[in-house]
Amino acid sequence: MSPTYRLDSVNRVYGNARSRVHAVADATFDVLDGQRLGIVGESGSGKSTLIRMMAALDRPSSGQLLFRGRDISHLPEKDLGDLRSSVQMVFQDPRSSLNPRMKVGDIITEPLRSPLLRQRADVPTDRTERLREVMDQVGLPFSLRNRYPHEFSGGQRQRIAIARALSPKPDVLIADEPVSALDVSVRAHVLNLLLDLVGEYGLTMLFVSHDLTVVRHVCDSVIVMHRGRIVEHGPIEEVYNDPRDDYTRTLLAAVPKIRV
């Protein structure tokens, strides 16, 4: 069974001859079906760039990026239907990830309106029915579908974002710092929701965060990135208890712990 993702020496370079930025350098790893992979790093680590490439929102400069056996790195948009309908993203900022001038019902069903996504046979066609289902799954009352994003709290907006990601019945969920902008009391609700959904639908999840404690709770394996490079990769407990790389050790040591 081929892995869901296989990356081989993926690089992403910006700039010209005078000033180059190596956002991602030599990324090589696999993501298996059903895996919950955490991607950890600080700012400038390249983690956001990496997942954008995996969501085909950006293209690698070099290297192979295989999704279900097909190299998507240079695939034209019209051939990305399978990937787009199977891989959905949840973004960090609940304020900028929802169009303030669209009703939340339309926001959630936008993926279902795309002719590209509908190429895949099992993408739901009855939008209203799917909207009802998906709002129920994330715990939002169907009656709120005609409201606008600003009428909801941060946690609710994240639920809307998650509902949108779920609407085309994806297999892979990529969450980019989904709880970093939320209050502590709201975080647990959203994390619980994510874990429930991933468990119930057997989703593969990529969870990007700078917060090591959150990643430990939610993921089974982890990649640590530092300045564009993957410096550590392995099962969560192994990496956290016995890190091999110095940077990983520094990172783990820097996490503030509640001392009472």
Add this chain to the structure above:
Amino acid sequence: MKKLSLVVGIVLVSIVVAMALVSLVWTPFDPTRVVPAEALQKPSRRHIMGTDGFGIDIFSRILAGSRIVMLVGVIAVGIAAVLGTPLGMFAGMVKGWSGTLVQRATDILFAFPALLLAILLAAAVGGSTTTGMVAIGIATIPVFARLARAGTLQVMSQDYVLAARSAGTPWLSVARRHVWPNIAPLIGVQASVSFGMAILAEASLSYLGLATPPTVPTWGRMLFDAQKFLFNAPNLTVWPALAIALAVLGFNVLGDGLRDHLDPRLREVS
């Protein structure tokens, strides 16, 4: 205080619109018929603003002039917005040389003042109301293009556009569904302000004799005609000047009021 701008703007603009509508069906006197016998009369109950050098009732000319004002505003701003906005959106959404090309082209156009364009156009095809309106419209395209581009860039940097791409939304739909609704308020406010500018530009053009022919009553033309009588019959100058000033003020203030009104609503309550 913020509401005041909106109210004042709406009131002033409504007055101009009302004047234009009314003048379509009625004016106290014929604004184009010369009556030498009644020239230069002071304001009275019959001629509430007096008469001009040709014996024409000033108030009737003001009313008729408001029609041109509205027409010029609508056509000029219409041209500018309808052509400029998509150009700006294109420049903001498309990276690479085509986007830059559009940008540079609008920059070049921006360098031409409306008056200069109007003169060029008048020299080429002869001055008329139409050439005036078109010239003003073309000269204002860059204003809308730049604004649309800036707004588009801002929208494109938001995560919801990435989400739309991730959802497989085609570019044209992204422009229609995400970019346009979020820049529309900006364009609307600019339209109001540009309307005021267009009025001013047209008044200048017809004052210079470059736009409407002398027989058509416009406020700018009225100012030109009033020059001879500046000191002995100042009301010939005062009324059109006041009309222009209030109309321009009205549209500007409406623009301000709209911007203030829309701004807090755009910002979400978290």
Add this chain to the structure above:
Amino acid sequence: MSLLSVENLDITFGRRRIPAVRGVSFSLDAGERLGLIGESGSGKSVTALAVMGLLPENAHVSGSVAFKGREVVGASDKVLSDLRGDEMTMVFQEPMTALDPTMTAGRQVAEVVRLHAGADPGAARQRVLDILAEVGLPDPARAADAYPHELSGGQRQRIMMAMALVNRPDLVICDEPTTALDVTVQARVLALLDEELDAAGAACLFISHDLAVVSQVCDQVMVMWRGEIVETGSVAQVLGDPQHGYTRGLVATARLDLARPGSRLPVVEDYWTGGGRP
């Protein structure tokens, strides 16, 4: 006499008198480190601004804030300006917005020095370089001549700290000073803060939503919820054995390290239902 004594502080905003802070009372002694924990909307930042006398025009304040015996509420701008930057300083969360983007870092620190210590430009420059070195900037001269956007987040926060500490204040108020920083940078900045507070013998009011950070920096802590202080005590008491339902819920939900990975996390509502929906 306490260094800072807040009594029955009540703050509402605007014509509709939206309440932000209700009946808040606490005191802070010299050299003490007091944490203020709360989520967004709890009123913690508003309280901090009230202590500094930095509330906006539409704020209605009643109650008393006494700093070294002097009343801050209703005090004139002149009195407050003398205090601020000199005896009482603040470090904000977002250094990019708290620093003037058009002035070099060195000039901004120098401004604080000259306003209160009145040193001439030459002597001020030396003070600036000294304090920049003290806050751990490797090349103080270069940092002093740099603009905020040319520096990293951690460096900018150090500049902010330099501004807050250069006049050896008696009270430093920190409002989420490390929330916007990477975790390794945060660790270094907190260590720096600890050293500097010790060196200056300054008291600190440390505001954060991060329980772990507060527990590291402070000895005493208060928990705010919807404008009120619901619990106060030592860090060991409040975080180790919380009494109030909200605190219990907050601590439970924050302690991911105690939850079994993959299990359902406790939420505040399991302990305290006075709250709103998430």
